[in-house]
Amino acid sequence: MLNCKEITHLLSEAQDRQLPLSERLPVRLHLVLCQGCRNYGKQLDLLRAATRGYRDATRDEHTK
């Protein structure tokens, strides 16, 4: 069974590539049982959304 630290690495990599089934399943199993890592994953999603929003805002600033 994967520990939380390992899960954070896999959740970060899941932002960058599609995890293979062999990694996806243990991650999913862990997330069912672990609220902390579930929140961690959601926080990474927010980080992605925020960074995209921030990027688009800096692009628009001077080109309007």
Place this chain on the structure above:
Amino acid sequence: MLRFARLQLRDAAAAEDAVQDALLAAMSNAKQFAGRAQLKTWVFSILRNKIVDHIRQQARTTNASALSGADENLDQTFDSLFKSNAHWTPGSRPRDWGDPQAALHQQNFWNVFDVCLNHLPENTARVFMMREFLDFETPEVCQELGITVNNCNVILHRARNALRLCLERGWFAAGETAC
């Protein structure tokens, strides 16, 4: 455009050069543009190339995988969130940040985010920005910087952890005590 380049390059002079080069290139190639894409998108794709040129040059003289003291501090902070069995300590278990859209609509959130982004150590920030701002896939980032994919993943993980802790402290926790 300048702010965009500055965030990516962390060097005001280099950022100005990149923007100037991009604008010059855009003007001298204006015929090529011919309304195929939105003007803004087109100029930004030129700027992106100029930024990448600069990063490539830099990568030849600096070691992108070198760990700075600030990077090591981030790693220590991250390690301290876990018990010896590598599960979260009760106090550091990531919390529910609630409705993310609510945060993204508040100006103060963006001020905190700006500070957090600028606090990232240089090498870590470069990899993160290439991935998230310039939209490179991880293997491309590694290739440009001459580092391994594994190293890239470690750096991205470090950047994300630093940002989430910074947001947690600067925004989500602060918001809670204010209520």
